[in-house]
Structures are given as structure tokens and as C-alpha cells.
Amino acid sequence: MPHPTTATTTAGQVTGIDDERLVHNSVYLDDKLYAHEQRTLLGRVWNFVAHDTDIPQVGDYLTVQVAGNPVLVIRDESGRVNGFYNVCRHRGAQVLEGAGQCSVMRCPYHWWTYDLNGELKGIPGSPAYENTGFVKEKFGLVPIRTESIFGLHFVCVDEKAPSLREFLGPRIIEVLGTPLETVPMEVIHKQEWAVPINWKLVAENQRDGYHVPFVHPIFRSASPASPYEIVDNGHAVQWTKLDYERLPEELKGSTEHALPGFEGGGGYIMTLFPDLICQVRNNYFMISSSVPEGIDRTVVTRRIFGVVGDDEAKRKIRMAAAEATALASYGDEDVPVLMRQRAGLANWTVPHSLIARGQPATEGTRGDDNRLRQWWQYWRDYVGATTNVSPFLEA
Ligand SMILES: [Fe+2]
Structure with a gap:
């Protein structure tokens, strides 16, 4: 009897559940899909890159990857924040690295120099370009669309995408205005x-309220399940509540100095499509952004905001709250389970995981998977998939 050419197993097949409540492992494992997502999804949305207080002075800059492209944002002499592709027009080297301050942007390779508006100003040995068709004015740094709201700067690769304000929509702008419009905040x-792990596992974790009491002991009894709203364009707002009475003793002192509008332990976790969180936990604001750096590597950056003018004591209290509920709780609690998830999903015998909790609705309570299904619905639209499977596998 001939042997089959590949192993046959049907043990992990799922039946009786709608496609939209299943996620196929291929979406986390397919290299072709990863490259496709950069162009069809991450290149077509608005990506948060910096807050005003990251680059407060003229010439302050920072660099970041956006949809697989090196990008820099820099403050010019007029105080405006400009975004450019961080690519020298000569031989393509990254002009700036990391973050810092400069009076001109100089590429380290052949010292081509650009001013803070990206115009090409200096070329060593420029007469050699005479009669070659080269025109200096046409070789400034290439700008990337940059728009701002409440001091938050976003960039978008797609020239045809709707504006940042349209992308966010009125409800998100309204919610984000408290605290960003009611009190001056700075990154501390x-x-x-x-x-x-794959960037989508990071994004899904942000929308998964089901894990909270199991993975985060601090919230086990101090954070009762609260309602959320699903908003257009893939965004959602999870309202949160901290029950001071039930907080561990050592944390109670860190809840003082609530931001205006969040007295009594209120807050929210706003998840913006595809992978940004803006969060308030009564006395601090946080932005968590992520940059995919390969199919299996995602760099997560969390910025904690205090109030401009805080003294050292207030700042310490906000940082203690942030450490317990956004920093240590992420690195020590979420990251290890996400790595376990990545390890389990890397198999070809149990091909699906489940996002089936709760009924279709635009509102719900933490623990339902509606927000995850909403996320995947937008993912399918952007990447052109019919189910939550890599379209390259479907083909
Ligand atoms: Fe978590």
C-alpha cells in the first residue's frame, strides 16, 4: 500500500462556527501576507509618531518606521512639525538616526545636507553634477503626509487616504479631548x-478584555467589567473603572491627583485601528504604539503623560500608577502570555483559534469578542481577504 505523501490529520478542524468567529494561524505566519499588509493596510492608515513634547524645540527630531518605511519628524524654525521619508536622495542612506536635535539634517555617507524643511542645501563637490540633468531643487527630502490633533502627530503614506480627523471620526475626537484638551499634558x-510576535497579536491583545482578570491580578477584583463602544473605522472605546476600596494596599496611594473628568477612578482604553492605544487610568494618560519590524517582531512603545507643571511628588504618584497598571503589567504579564500564544499558533494541525464570544453589537461589556471581530472585519477590507485567513493561502 502506498504511503500518503504528507501527513493527514483532521483532528483540529472546526465545524459549526461562522468564519468571522475564527482566525486561521496563517495570518500570523505567512511572510507574503506580512509584506502585503505593509502596503494595503499599514500604509493606508494614520500612524501616530510623536507628541508635541517629544520634540518641543526647533530642530528636535525623532525617527520611526512606518509601514516598512524609515520616517523622521522634525520641528522647523516656525514651530511646525514636518514629516519626511528618512532617505537621502543621493544614495538612499538614512539621514538621521534615533532622536535628537540638529540645525541641519546631514547624511553621514556623502554629507548631503538638508534644512529643517527638507530642502537640499549642501552637496560636496556639486560642480560634478553640471550637465547631468540633476536639479538641486528637485532633490529635497520626500515629505510624508503629516497631520496633528491635540498635539499628537500622525503620518500616512497614502496620499489618497481620508484626513486624520475623518479617520478618527467625531466620537474618538470627542473622547480624546478629555484629558488632552482640558489640561496641558507632557510625556514624562x-x-x-x-x-x-506578529504585530496583530499585539493589536488583538489590546482589544481582548477576557484575559484581564486572569493575567492582571491587580485588576482581578478592583476593575469591574465595564461597557465599551464600537466606533466607525475600526476604533473602539472601553470604559474602565478602578474600585479604590478593592485595590491592593500598596497601590491605593498612587491613585491621587485624578485628571479632570476622571475623579472617582474612571478611565478608558481607546483602541484606534489598527494598533494604537490611548488610555486614561484616572491620574495618567498613556499612548501605546507599535511598529512591526518583521513577521515575528513588534516594537511596542508606551508613553506616560503627566500634567505640565507637576511637581516631583505628583509625577511620582502618576508614575507609580502607570508602572502598576500599564508598564510592569504589560511587560511582565501580557508579553509572556503573548509569547505562549505565538508558540502555540505555530502549528499546522490545529489551524484555527476562536473569537466567538458575544453577539454582534456596537456596544458590549469587557469579555466579549465583538471588538476583535470588528478589528478583523476592517483587516479583511484593507488586505482584500474574504475570511480571517492569509489571502495567499486561500489562492
Ligand atoms: Fe493585558
């Missing part, structure tokens, strides 16, 4: 994790 701490 920035922390990074390079997590060896």
Missing part, C-alpha cells in the same frame, strides 16, 4: 519592548 516616561 517612554518605555519600549521588542516582542518576538
Whole structure:
């Protein structure tokens, strides 16, 4: 009897559940899909890159990857924040690295120099370009669409995408205005994790309220399940509540100095499509952004915001709250389970995982998977898939 050429197993097949409540492992494992997502999804949405207080002075800059492209944002002499592709027009080297301050942008390779508006100003040995068709004015740094709201700067690769304000929509702008419009805020701490998992697992974790009482002991009894709203364009707002009475003793002191509008332990976790969180936990604001750096590597950056003018004591209290509920709780609690998830999904015998909790609705309570299904619905639209399977596998 001839042997089959590949192993046959049907043990992990799922039946009786709608496609939209299943996610196929291929979406986390397919290299072709990863490259496709950069162009069809991450290149077509608005990506948060910096807050005003990251680059407060003229010449302050920072660099970041956006949809697989090196990008820089820099403050010019007029105070405006400009975004450019961080690519020298000569031989393509990255002009700036990391973050810092400069009076001109100089590429380290052949010292081509650009001003803060991206115009090409200096070329060593420029007479050699005479009669070659080269025109200096046409070789400035290439700008990337940059738009801002409440001091938050976003960039978008797609020239045809709707504006940032249209992308966010009125409800998100309204919610984000408290606290960003009601009190001046500044970045007081920035922390990074390079997590060896696909970027979508990071994004899904942000919308998964079901894990909270199991993975995060602090919230087990101090954070009762609260309602959420699903908003257009893939965004959602999870309202949160901290029950001070039930907080562990050592954390109670860190809840003072609530931001205006969040007295009594209120807050929210706003998840913006595809992978940004804007969060308030009564006395601090946080933005968590992520940059995919390969199919299996995502760099997560969390910025903690305090109030401009805080004294050292107030800042310490906000940081203690953030450490317990957004920093240590992420690195020590979420990241290890996400790595376990990545390890389990890397198989070809149990091909699906489940996002089936709860009924279709635009509102719900933490623990339902409606927000996850909403996320995947937008994912399918952007990448052109009919189910939550890599379209390259479907073909
Ligand atoms: Fe978590």
C-alpha cells in the first residue's frame, strides 16, 4: 500500500462556527501576507509618531518606521512639525538616526545636507553634477503626509487616504479631548519592548478584555467589567473603572491627583485601528504604539503623560500608577502570555483559534469578542481577504 505523501490529520478542524468567529494561524505566519499588509493596510492608515513634547524645540527630531518605511519628524524654525521619508536622495542612506536635535539634517555617507524643511542645501563637490540633468531643487527630502490633533502627530503614506480627523471620526475626537484638551499634558516616561510576535497579536491583545482578570491580578477584583463602544473605522472605546476600596494596599496611594473628568477612578482604553492605544487610568494618560519590524517582531512603545507643571511628588504618584497598571503589567504579564500564544499558533494541525464570544453589537461589556471581530472585519477590507485567513493561502 502506498504511503500518503504528507501527513493527514483532521483532528483540529472546526465545524459549526461562522468564519468571522475564527482566525486561521496563517495570518500570523505567512511572510507574503506580512509584506502585503505593509502596503494595503499599514500604509493606508494614520500612524501616530510623536507628541508635541517629544520634540518641543526647533530642530528636535525623532525617527520611526512606518509601514516598512524609515520616517523622521522634525520641528522647523516656525514651530511646525514636518514629516519626511528618512532617505537621502543621493544614495538612499538614512539621514538621521534615533532622536535628537540638529540645525541641519546631514547624511553621514556623502554629507548631503538638508534644512529643517527638507530642502537640499549642501552637496560636496556639486560642480560634478553640471550637465547631468540633476536639479538641486528637485532633490529635497520626500515629505510624508503629516497631520496633528491635540498635539499628537500622525503620518500616512497614502496620499489618497481620508484626513486624520475623518479617520478618527467625531466620537474618538470627542473622547480624546478629555484629558488632552482640558489640561496641558507632557510625556514624562517612554518605555519600549521588542516582542518576538506578529504585530496583530499585539493589536488583538489590546482589544481582548477576557484575559484581564486572569493575567492582571491587580485588576482581578478592583476593575469591574465595564461597557465599551464600537466606533466607525475600526476604533473602539472601553470604559474602565478602578474600585479604590478593592485595590491592593500598596497601590491605593498612587491613585491621587485624578485628571479632570476622571475623579472617582474612571478611565478608558481607546483602541484606534489598527494598533494604537490611548488610555486614561484616572491620574495618567498613556499612548501605546507599535511598529512591526518583521513577521515575528513588534516594537511596542508606551508613553506616560503627566500634567505640565507637576511637581516631583505628583509625577511620582502618576508614575507609580502607570508602572502598576500599564508598564510592569504589560511587560511582565501580557508579553509572556503573548509569547505562549505565538508558540502555540505555530502549528499546522490545529489551524484555527476562536473569537466567538458575544453577539454582534456596537456596544458590549469587557469579555466579549465583538471588538476583535470588528478589528478583523476592517483587516479583511484593507488586505482584500474574504475570511480571517492569509489571502495567499486561500489562492
Ligand atoms: Fe493585558
